[in-house]
Amino acid sequence: MDYKLLGRTGLRVSELCFGTMSFGGDADEKESAAMYRACREAGINFFDCADVYSRGKAETILGKLIKTERDxxxxxxxxxxxxxxxxxxxxxxxxHIPRAVEASLKRLGTDRLDILFMHRWDKTVPLEETLRALEQLVSDGKVLYLGASNWAAWQIAKGLGIAAKNRWPRLDIIQPMYSLVKRQAETEIFPLAQEEDLGVIAYSPIGGGLLSGKYGVKARPDAGRLMTNQEYIRRYGEEWVFETAEKFSQLAGDKGHHPVSLAVAWAAKHPALTCPIIGARN
Incomplete structure (x- = not known):
């Protein structure tokens, strides 16, 4: 496993980040532990979580797993x-922010988060209020670095400007969606990240499973979330997306690669990207 600098934080992270969204949901504690061990054996030192994943269960499970090697x-x-x-x-x-972080720390069994992401943009609150609350958490030592997930480029830029003006800790890491079939981040987010030296960890590099080799023009498993989850249907439901997935799967096979491996490698090669977030249910 190779390790890369995460923006200008000085942190060195594995070239793959493991996302724990399935912990406590699709994956029970035993399955989660097996995946965690596989990650550690492969050299992964970077784990992404969220309070909302399985309503806190993901953090609780991850906390138990990292207990002996947190540092x-x-x-x-x-x-x-x-x-x-x-x-x-x-x-x-x-x-909400301080209470949410205290709850996350308790579930994770740790005294600090290496990175805290704001999961969404809150249009109901002045951004200064959000960033001031985050600054306090950094000052208190409960959070080391700050990030934004699912923010537009202009929102990230606004946050950077406010932080600079007030001499507050800035948003050093961003987490956009990025895959072969969702490349919007290339337009503004990636150029901004490169200009400002931001760390970038991208989620859904296989398009929510679309690029796994299971999907195509006619191959659409009834039980898959791409067929049953409304958010995924809105995101990936257009016909061209399935046509692309089928052609991609054929290309991967012709080149002797598994579609998942090729999709992740393709995303990881973008020069703006620090690492993609991978995940699994088993």
Missing amino acids: ELVITSKCFNPMADDVNARGGNRR
């Missing part, structure tokens, strides 16, 4: 999404 790892989490029935237990406001 060797780079651990992320995210906040924004609802985590309770309380209407205020969500968002990018200074009431």
